[in-house]
Amino acid sequence: MKALIICGSRKDGFTSEMCRSFSEGLAVHDVPSEIFFPIEMNIRHCTGCGSCSSGGICSISDDMVLLYKALEGYDLLVLASPIHFSGPSSAIKTVIDRFQTIWFCGRKRSAFAAALLSGGGASPNYNNTISIFKAFSITAKMEWLGHLAISGTDEKEIQDVSGPSFEYGKDVALKLIKGRG
Ligand SMILES: Cc1cc2nc3c(=O)[nH]c(=O)nc-3n(C[C@H](O)[C@H](O)[C@H](O)COP(=O)(O)O)c2cc1C
Numbered sequence: 001m002k003a004l005i006i007c008g009s010r011k012d013g014f015t016s017e018m019c020r021s022f023s024e025g026l027a028v029h030d031v032p033s034e035i036f037f038p039i040e041m042n043i044r045h046c047t048g049c050g051s052c053s054s055g056g057i058c059s060i061s062d063d064m065v066l067l068y069k070a071l072e073g074y075d076l077l078v079l080a081s082p083i084h085f086s087g088p089s090s091a092i093k094t095v096i097d098r099f100q101t102i103w104f105c106g107r108k109r110s111a112f113a114a115a116l117l118s119g120g121g122a123s124p125n126y127n128n129t130i131s132i133f134k135a136f137s138i139t140a141k142m143e144w145l146g147h148l149a150i151s152g153t154d155e156k157e158i159q160d161v162s163g164p165s166f167e168y169g170k171d172v173a174l175k176l177i178k179g180r181g
Pocket residue numbers: 009010012013014015016082083084085086087118119120121122123124125153154
């Protein structure tokens with residue numbers, strides 16, 4: 001069993017720390033994971049050209065090919081994002097839109113999905129982001145396992161998010177092991 005974590009934020013922020021600690025939590029139960037940072041990759045926007053409607057192949061040639069390949073090999077997809085204007089970061093949304101290929105060609109392997117979210121305010125609006133992530137997981141025929149949201153990061157230190165994310169990683173690993181029977 002393997003997990004693919006896509007972090008829609010910078011490498012030295014709250015969300016990336018959530019991803020790293022979550023990954024360590026998964027490892028406690030021997031679930032290996034790999035973290036991708038789309039911000040550091042060459043990933044262009046979906047133009048809606050429709051070329052993926054025949055054959056499921058995107059007409060854009062860029063680093064998204066790494067994520068197309070990765071997604072097929074994993075049992076768990078974790079979408080991670082800071083809340084930006086009550087929604088997901090543009091980095092993670094760009095990746096989701098480029099998975100429009102799945103809408104047309106499906107995905108060969110069943111899998112699970114979960115999310116890691118951070119917001120600066122005391123009560124950020126997570127609903128829009130969760131709704132988008134769930135819509136994607138339904139399209140990709142992934143079973144939604146849930147999410148961890150950490151609020152109030154404006155008043156927190158980065159290491160404050162480590163503990164809860166580590167514990168959530170352990171929880172999700174157990175759900176994954178149970179789900180895969
Ligand atoms: C463009 C932008 C928009 C933001 N919008 C919100 C928001 O709507 N609600 C909120 O609670 N925090 C908002 N924030 C704060 C981030 O969600 C918060 O600082 C987050 O934990 C940063 O994660 P990072 O360190 O991974 O970038 C915003 C930050 C940025 C840069």
